Amino acid sequence: MEPSAHADDPHLVDRVGWLRAAVMGANDGIVSVASLIVGVAAADPDPRAVLIAGAAGLAAGAMSMAAGEYVSVSSQADLEKADIERERQAILDDPAGEEVELAEIYMTRGLSEQTARQVARELMQKDPLAAHVRDELGLTEEQAAQPLLAAAASALTFSAFAAIPLIAAVLAPAAVLIPVVVMVTLVALCGLGALGAVAGGALIGPAALRVVVWGGLAMAVTAAVGRLFGVAV
Template sequence: MSPDFPSAHPDDPHYISRSGWLRAAVLGANDGIVSISSLIVGVAAASSDQTSILIAGLAGLVAGAMSMASGEYVSVSSQADIEKADIKREAAALKENHKEEFDELAAIYELRGLKRETAEQVAHELTEDDPLRAHIRDELGLSEHQSANPLQAAFASAFTFSMAAALPLLAAFFAPSDAIIMTVLITTIAALIMLGALGAKLGGAPIVPAAIRVLIWGTIAMAITACVGWAFGVTLD
């Protein structure tokens, strides 16, 4: 909520303004945990050389963080380009067909439950000072809280990927050479649960369903990795 307006429940704020960076952060962290754990498990299943395992994990961490950053930046930039193009078209339409655009906005309010007269009055008052802003918000469905921010998404994703990927890498580093796979798997499960809980906490969502969801999908990814190893005659012993 904007600081210009008082909140009816200041002790229970909305978290929609966090949706942009929180989505990228959770995505990066989840990918970091699962991909690096899977990489370490795969390499450890084929080789017991701890140095090789750690080098592979570190290389995966660096490459993954750069990939997440560039991927988020490119994808969110594409979203931002679409938003800017739509805003530009809407601005041009307001100049060329002001009456038609006004009627369209009033119709939107009418569809939301207002009487026609009330909808026209609301449209008139909201467009009196800044008509483009009203159309961007109510016709295009865009707001400053949800607008695409490529740099923010890229940094959040790369940072959380690196921090999360470091967990299975550290587990492999400190684990006995004959227990790397099991140590990494246990660390991964714990990390996935914590990630789901933390993401839900930061977003003001229920913690248990989020933790279970992240754990299940992360475990599925790890199980597929184990199945690939078994398919080539490698066990987790």
């Protein structure tokens, strides 16, 4: 009997680790650097000051995102490892009890008691730890925490998308720098929302709308702060 054509079909949930970090990095790159540029321009329209602030924001933000993702996902990985070790010890201490626990999990998912016990018994004989990690802890190899991958995805996407408002600021005439950066940023955010929705198999409209709304709000707040400081100085 040949394997099903669907056996090797990729599942979108398998992308959750790197996709979350990549979308977060891209969104933060656009919003934070664009907001920084708009805020500085509102306070001091000197193009040199604006570009220095934007470039510094890009460099600092990329490193901050990489460090933050690495630390955060490393903590998640440590928790996963600790849970796996506890399961390993529990199986050594009380294999019968762990088999019963596994059977109860399958019964709550709809299997009859007899079938659940048989499945649990066979899995405990083959690879008890893998069965408990997957079905009790809900951990799979595809969704395991990967700190380096998350850090790299976040930093790279931050840098790539943060360059968009920075390039817009470089090319825009000083007199219209703020509206040009705002428009370019909103268009980029709309595209990012759509791209994230496609990659994650979600609806494009709501995904694009939420990033545009929050990005626009961030720029508006930063511009207001920059204007206030500019007037005060």
